[in-house]
Protein backbone atom coordinates (compact mmCIF):
# COMPACT_ATOMS: atom_id res chain seq x y z
CA UNK A 1 0.00 0.00 0.00
CA UNK A 2 1.26 3.47 -0.85
CA UNK A 3 -1.05 5.18 1.62
CA UNK A 4 1.82 6.35 3.80
CA UNK A 5 3.73 8.02 0.98
CA UNK A 6 5.83 11.16 1.54
CA UNK A 7 3.72 14.21 2.32
CA UNK A 8 5.06 15.80 -0.84
CA UNK A 9 3.96 12.91 -3.04
CA UNK A 10 0.88 13.55 -5.12
CA UNK A 11 -1.75 10.86 -4.76
CA UNK A 12 -1.59 10.11 -8.46
CA UNK A 13 -4.55 7.74 -8.70
CA UNK A 14 -6.93 10.68 -8.22
CA UNK A 15 -5.04 13.55 -9.78
CA UNK A 16 -5.65 13.11 -13.47
CA UNK A 17 -5.71 16.27 -15.58
CA UNK A 18 -9.36 17.36 -15.72
CA UNK A 19 -8.69 19.43 -18.82
CA UNK A 20 -8.01 16.21 -20.72
CA UNK A 21 -11.27 14.61 -19.57
CA UNK A 22 -13.63 14.61 -22.59
CA UNK A 23 -16.91 16.34 -21.72
CA UNK A 24 -20.23 17.31 -23.27
CA UNK A 25 -21.48 20.76 -22.32
CA UNK A 26 -25.29 20.93 -22.27
CA UNK A 27 -26.02 24.15 -20.41
CA UNK A 28 -24.45 27.27 -21.89
CA UNK A 29 -26.36 30.41 -22.89
CA UNK A 30 -25.41 32.24 -26.05
CA UNK A 31 -25.09 35.74 -24.54
CA UNK A 32 -23.66 34.46 -21.28
CA UNK A 33 -20.88 32.60 -23.08
CA UNK A 34 -19.26 35.84 -24.26
CA UNK A 35 -15.65 36.31 -23.21
CA UNK A 36 -15.19 39.16 -20.81
CA UNK A 37 -12.44 40.61 -23.01
CA UNK A 38 -14.76 40.52 -26.01
CA UNK A 39 -17.45 42.38 -24.07
CA UNK A 40 -14.96 45.12 -23.18
CA UNK A 41 -13.61 45.35 -26.72
CA UNK A 42 -17.00 45.55 -28.43
CA UNK A 43 -18.31 48.07 -25.88
CA UNK A 44 -15.25 50.24 -26.46
CA UNK A 45 -15.69 50.03 -30.24
CA UNK A 46 -19.25 51.29 -30.08
CA UNK A 47 -18.84 53.73 -27.20
CA UNK A 48 -21.16 51.73 -24.95
CA UNK A 49 -20.54 52.49 -21.30
CA UNK A 50 -20.59 49.40 -19.11
CA UNK A 51 -21.45 49.27 -15.42
CA UNK A 52 -18.48 48.85 -13.04
CA UNK A 53 -19.65 45.33 -12.22
CA UNK A 54 -18.81 44.35 -15.79
CA UNK A 55 -15.47 46.20 -15.88
CA UNK A 56 -13.40 46.94 -12.76
CA UNK A 57 -15.50 44.79 -10.43
CA UNK A 58 -15.92 41.83 -12.80
CA UNK A 59 -17.21 39.18 -12.21
CA UNK A 60 -20.25 40.88 -10.68
CA UNK A 61 -21.47 40.00 -7.22
CA UNK A 62 -24.95 38.73 -7.81
CA UNK A 63 -27.81 37.29 -5.86
CA UNK A 64 -31.20 36.22 -7.08
CA UNK A 65 -32.58 35.81 -3.59
CA UNK A 66 -35.27 38.30 -4.46
CA UNK A 67 -36.77 39.74 -7.64
CA UNK A 68 -34.58 42.80 -7.33
CA UNK A 69 -31.48 40.62 -7.40
CA UNK A 70 -32.68 38.82 -10.51
CA UNK A 71 -33.57 42.12 -12.13
CA UNK A 72 -29.97 43.24 -11.63
CA UNK A 73 -28.70 39.99 -13.19
CA UNK A 74 -31.06 40.52 -16.13
CA UNK A 75 -29.90 44.14 -16.56
CA UNK A 76 -26.29 42.97 -16.92
CA UNK A 77 -27.46 40.39 -19.42
CA UNK A 78 -29.21 43.08 -21.45
CA UNK A 79 -26.06 45.22 -21.46
CA UNK A 80 -24.04 42.25 -22.72
CA UNK A 81 -26.60 41.58 -25.43
CA UNK A 82 -26.44 45.21 -26.55
CA UNK A 83 -22.77 45.00 -27.63
CA UNK A 84 -23.50 42.38 -30.30
CA UNK A 85 -24.24 44.56 -33.31
CA UNK A 86 -22.94 42.86 -36.44
CA UNK A 87 -23.01 39.41 -37.96
CA UNK A 88 -19.27 39.19 -37.34
CA UNK A 89 -19.87 39.84 -33.63
CA UNK A 90 -22.23 36.86 -33.51
CA UNK A 91 -19.74 34.66 -35.39
CA UNK A 92 -16.95 35.76 -33.08
CA UNK A 93 -18.97 34.95 -29.96
CA UNK A 94 -19.82 31.45 -31.20
CA UNK A 95 -16.24 30.72 -32.30
CA UNK A 96 -14.83 31.90 -28.98
CA UNK A 97 -17.37 29.84 -27.03
CA UNK A 98 -16.25 26.81 -29.04
CA UNK A 99 -12.55 27.58 -28.51
CA UNK A 100 -13.09 28.01 -24.77
CA UNK A 101 -14.87 24.68 -24.50
CA UNK A 102 -12.18 22.88 -26.52
CA UNK A 103 -9.53 24.36 -24.21
CA UNK A 104 -11.52 22.94 -21.26
CA UNK A 105 -11.77 19.47 -22.74
CA UNK A 106 -15.21 20.01 -24.26
CA UNK A 107 -15.95 17.71 -27.18
CA UNK A 108 -19.66 18.44 -27.69
CA UNK A 109 -21.54 21.69 -27.00
CA UNK A 110 -25.25 22.48 -27.06
CA UNK A 111 -25.54 26.26 -27.00
CA UNK A 112 -28.86 27.73 -25.91
CA UNK A 113 -30.27 30.84 -27.56
CA UNK A 114 -33.46 32.89 -27.46
CA UNK A 115 -33.60 34.40 -30.96
CA UNK A 116 -36.30 36.90 -29.99
CA UNK A 117 -33.75 38.87 -27.97
CA UNK A 118 -31.82 39.58 -31.17
CA UNK A 119 -34.60 39.66 -33.77
CA UNK A 120 -34.89 43.44 -33.99
CA UNK A 121 -31.20 43.94 -34.72
CA UNK A 122 -30.72 41.01 -37.08
CA UNK A 123 -33.94 41.11 -39.13
CA UNK A 124 -36.23 38.58 -37.49
CA UNK A 125 -36.04 35.37 -35.48
CA UNK A 126 -35.57 33.24 -38.59
CA UNK A 127 -32.72 35.39 -39.94
CA UNK A 128 -31.00 35.35 -36.58
CA UNK A 129 -31.40 31.60 -36.20
CA UNK A 130 -29.93 31.10 -39.68
CA UNK A 131 -26.99 33.27 -38.67
CA UNK A 132 -26.38 31.40 -35.42
CA UNK A 133 -26.62 28.01 -37.12
CA UNK A 134 -24.16 29.07 -39.79
CA UNK A 135 -21.81 30.45 -37.13
CA UNK A 136 -22.08 27.14 -35.29
CA UNK A 137 -21.28 25.17 -38.45
CA UNK A 138 -18.21 27.32 -39.14
CA UNK A 139 -17.01 27.23 -35.51
CA UNK A 140 -17.47 23.48 -35.34
CA UNK A 141 -15.40 22.98 -38.49
CA UNK A 142 -12.69 25.35 -37.26
CA UNK A 143 -12.32 23.81 -33.80
CA UNK A 144 -13.36 20.19 -34.25
CA UNK A 145 -15.94 20.59 -31.48
CA UNK A 146 -19.28 18.91 -32.13
CA UNK A 147 -21.99 21.56 -31.75
CA UNK A 148 -25.76 21.93 -31.78
CA UNK A 149 -28.32 24.57 -30.81
CA UNK A 150 -31.15 24.66 -28.26
CA UNK A 151 -33.82 27.28 -28.92
CA UNK A 152 -35.15 28.66 -25.64
CA UNK A 153 -38.29 30.67 -25.00
CA UNK A 154 -38.45 33.34 -22.31
CA UNK A 155 -40.93 32.61 -19.54
CA UNK A 156 -41.46 36.30 -18.80
CA UNK A 157 -42.91 36.79 -22.28
CA UNK A 158 -46.30 35.73 -23.58
CA UNK A 159 -46.81 31.96 -24.09
CA UNK A 160 -47.81 32.67 -27.69
CA UNK A 161 -44.26 33.94 -28.30
CA UNK A 162 -43.02 30.62 -26.97
CA UNK A 163 -45.26 28.77 -29.45
CA UNK A 164 -43.79 30.84 -32.26
CA UNK A 165 -40.29 29.88 -31.13
CA UNK A 166 -41.29 26.23 -30.78
CA UNK A 167 -42.54 26.23 -34.37
CA UNK A 168 -39.27 27.85 -35.44
CA UNK A 169 -37.26 25.24 -33.53
CA UNK A 170 -39.39 22.48 -35.08
CA UNK A 171 -38.58 23.75 -38.57
CA UNK A 172 -34.89 23.46 -37.78
CA UNK A 173 -35.06 20.03 -36.14
CA UNK A 174 -32.41 17.85 -37.82
CA UNK A 175 -30.79 21.01 -39.18
CA UNK A 176 -28.74 21.89 -36.13
CA UNK A 177 -31.47 22.53 -33.54
CA UNK A 178 -31.75 19.64 -31.11
CA UNK A 179 -33.78 20.98 -28.21
CA UNK A 180 -36.35 23.44 -26.89
CA UNK A 181 -35.95 25.24 -23.56
CA UNK A 182 -37.60 27.74 -21.29
CA UNK A 183 -35.46 30.28 -19.45
CA UNK A 184 -35.39 33.44 -17.35
CA UNK A 185 -36.61 33.90 -13.75
CA UNK A 186 -38.21 30.62 -12.71
CA UNK A 187 -40.42 32.46 -10.24
CA UNK A 188 -42.14 34.50 -12.92
CA UNK A 189 -44.85 33.43 -15.33
CA UNK A 190 -46.84 30.21 -15.11
CA UNK A 191 -45.03 27.11 -16.36
CA UNK A 192 -48.28 25.37 -17.28
CA UNK A 193 -48.99 28.16 -19.78
CA UNK A 194 -46.09 26.89 -21.88
CA UNK A 195 -47.53 23.42 -22.35
CA UNK A 196 -48.68 24.21 -25.90
CA UNK A 197 -45.22 25.33 -26.97
CA UNK A 198 -43.65 22.19 -25.54
CA UNK A 199 -46.17 19.96 -27.34
CA UNK A 200 -45.10 21.53 -30.64
CA UNK A 201 -41.44 20.87 -29.81
CA UNK A 202 -42.24 17.36 -28.62
CA UNK A 203 -44.03 16.47 -31.87
CA UNK A 204 -40.96 17.67 -33.77
CA UNK A 205 -38.80 15.22 -31.83
CA UNK A 206 -36.82 17.93 -30.05
CA UNK A 207 -35.38 17.38 -26.61
CA UNK A 208 -37.42 19.19 -23.98
CA UNK A 209 -35.03 21.05 -21.70
CA UNK A 210 -36.75 23.74 -19.58
CA UNK A 211 -35.08 25.46 -16.65
CA UNK A 212 -36.47 24.27 -13.33
CA UNK A 213 -35.42 23.43 -9.80
CA UNK A 214 -32.89 26.19 -9.14
CA UNK A 215 -34.76 29.27 -7.92
CA UNK A 216 -37.80 27.13 -7.14
CA UNK A 217 -37.91 23.74 -5.48
CA UNK A 218 -39.30 20.23 -6.09
CA UNK A 219 -42.88 21.35 -6.72
CA UNK A 220 -41.74 23.23 -9.81
CA UNK A 221 -39.63 20.32 -11.01
CA UNK A 222 -42.79 18.19 -10.86
CA UNK A 223 -44.63 20.73 -13.01
CA UNK A 224 -41.81 20.65 -15.55
CA UNK A 225 -42.04 16.84 -15.69
CA UNK A 226 -45.84 16.54 -15.64
CA UNK A 227 -46.78 19.44 -17.90
CA UNK A 228 -43.79 20.14 -20.11
CA UNK A 229 -42.55 16.50 -20.25
CA UNK A 230 -39.02 17.69 -19.50
CA UNK A 231 -36.35 15.19 -20.57
CA UNK A 232 -33.54 17.26 -19.14
CA UNK A 233 -33.82 19.98 -16.55
CA UNK A 234 -31.87 23.19 -16.69
CA UNK A 235 -30.41 22.94 -13.17
CA UNK A 236 -32.85 20.63 -11.37
CA UNK A 237 -30.41 20.75 -8.48
CA UNK A 238 -33.10 21.28 -5.87
CA UNK A 239 -34.59 17.87 -6.71
CA UNK A 240 -32.11 16.83 -4.02
CA UNK A 241 -34.61 18.16 -1.46
CA UNK A 242 -37.20 15.50 -2.25
CA UNK A 243 -36.19 11.79 -2.26
CA UNK A 244 -39.42 10.65 -3.94
CA UNK A 245 -38.96 13.16 -6.74
CA UNK A 246 -35.34 12.17 -7.12
CA UNK A 247 -36.38 8.54 -7.43
CA UNK A 248 -38.81 9.48 -10.18
CA UNK A 249 -36.10 11.45 -12.00
CA UNK A 250 -33.80 8.44 -11.89
CA UNK A 251 -36.56 6.06 -13.07
CA UNK A 252 -37.53 8.31 -15.97
CA UNK A 253 -33.92 8.93 -16.93
CA UNK A 254 -34.30 12.70 -16.72
CA UNK A 255 -30.90 14.39 -16.81
CA UNK A 256 -30.02 17.32 -14.56
CA UNK A 257 -27.90 20.10 -16.05
CA UNK A 258 -26.20 21.12 -12.81
CA UNK A 259 -24.35 24.46 -12.85
CA UNK A 260 -22.56 24.82 -9.48
CA UNK A 261 -20.97 28.26 -9.87
CA UNK A 262 -24.26 29.65 -11.12
CA UNK A 263 -26.05 28.25 -8.04
CA UNK A 264 -23.58 29.91 -5.70
CA UNK A 265 -23.39 33.20 -7.63
CA UNK A 266 -27.17 33.50 -7.54
CA UNK A 267 -27.29 32.73 -3.83
CA UNK A 268 -29.14 29.41 -4.13
CA UNK A 269 -26.37 27.84 -2.01
CA UNK A 270 -23.94 29.67 0.23
CA UNK A 271 -20.84 27.94 -1.14
CA UNK A 272 -19.71 25.15 -3.48
CA UNK A 273 -19.59 22.51 -0.74
CA UNK A 274 -23.30 23.13 -0.14
CA UNK A 275 -24.25 22.30 -3.75
CA UNK A 276 -25.85 18.87 -3.14
CA UNK A 277 -24.21 17.05 -6.03
CA UNK A 278 -23.37 13.99 -3.87
CA UNK A 279 -27.06 13.53 -3.02
CA UNK A 280 -27.91 13.41 -6.71
CA UNK A 281 -25.08 11.01 -7.49
CA UNK A 282 -25.88 8.68 -4.61
CA UNK A 283 -29.47 8.46 -5.85
CA UNK A 284 -28.20 7.46 -9.28
CA UNK A 285 -29.35 10.60 -11.11
CA UNK A 286 -27.87 11.55 -14.46
CA UNK A 287 -25.96 14.80 -14.05
CA UNK A 288 -24.28 16.94 -16.71
CA UNK A 289 -22.22 19.80 -15.31
CA UNK A 290 -22.56 23.13 -17.13
CA UNK A 291 -21.32 26.71 -16.85
CA UNK A 292 -24.63 28.50 -17.60
CA UNK A 293 -23.28 32.07 -18.05
CA UNK A 294 -19.47 32.32 -17.75
CA UNK A 295 -19.63 36.04 -18.56
CA UNK A 296 -21.61 36.74 -15.39
CA UNK A 297 -20.36 33.96 -13.12
CA UNK A 298 -16.65 34.07 -14.06
CA UNK A 299 -16.23 30.31 -14.46
CA UNK A 300 -16.30 28.03 -17.49
CA UNK A 301 -16.79 24.34 -18.20
CA UNK A 302 -13.55 23.07 -16.65
CA UNK A 303 -14.21 25.24 -13.61
CA UNK A 304 -17.38 23.27 -12.82
CA UNK A 305 -15.57 19.93 -12.74
CA UNK A 306 -12.64 21.36 -10.79
CA UNK A 307 -14.94 23.06 -8.29
CA UNK A 308 -16.94 19.89 -7.63
CA UNK A 309 -13.76 17.79 -7.36
CA UNK A 310 -12.42 20.19 -4.72
CA UNK A 311 -15.70 20.75 -2.86
CA UNK A 312 -16.77 17.12 -2.62
CA UNK A 313 -13.48 15.22 -2.85
CA UNK A 314 -14.68 13.47 -5.99
CA UNK A 315 -12.51 10.62 -7.20
CA UNK A 316 -11.32 10.43 -10.78
CA UNK A 317 -13.73 7.53 -11.30
CA UNK A 318 -16.61 9.75 -10.19
CA UNK A 319 -15.42 12.59 -12.43
CA UNK A 320 -15.18 10.19 -15.36
CA UNK A 321 -18.74 9.06 -14.67
CA UNK A 322 -19.90 12.71 -14.63
CA UNK A 323 -18.30 13.15 -18.05
CA UNK A 324 -19.91 9.94 -19.34
CA UNK A 325 -23.30 11.11 -18.11
CA UNK A 326 -22.89 14.44 -19.91
CA UNK A 327 -22.22 12.53 -23.11
CA UNK A 328 -25.13 10.11 -22.65
CA UNK A 329 -27.56 12.95 -21.90
CA UNK A 330 -26.49 14.91 -24.96
CA UNK A 331 -28.07 14.98 -28.38
CA UNK A 332 -24.78 14.01 -30.03
CA UNK A 333 -24.98 11.39 -32.80
CA UNK A 334 -24.45 7.81 -31.58
CA UNK A 335 -21.03 7.40 -33.21
CA UNK A 336 -19.84 10.61 -31.53
CA UNK A 337 -21.13 9.34 -28.19
CA UNK A 338 -19.32 6.02 -28.61
CA UNK A 339 -16.07 7.79 -29.44
CA UNK A 340 -16.35 10.17 -26.48
CA UNK A 341 -17.22 7.38 -24.04
CA UNK A 342 -14.20 5.38 -25.21
CA UNK A 343 -12.03 8.48 -24.71
CA UNK A 344 -13.37 8.94 -21.17
CA UNK A 345 -12.41 5.32 -20.44
CA UNK A 346 -8.95 5.96 -21.86
CA UNK A 347 -8.60 9.03 -19.62
CA UNK A 348 -9.46 6.98 -16.57
CA UNK A 349 -7.23 4.08 -17.56
CA UNK A 350 -4.38 6.43 -18.24
CA UNK A 351 -4.11 5.33 -21.85
CA UNK A 352 -5.34 8.58 -23.41
CA UNK A 353 -2.95 9.82 -26.11
Ligand SMILES: [Zn+2]
Pocket residue numbers: 027029183211234292
Ligand atom coordinates in the same frame (compact mmCIF):
# COMPACT_ATOMS: atom_id res chain seq x y z
ZN1 LIG B 1 -29.44 28.62 -17.63
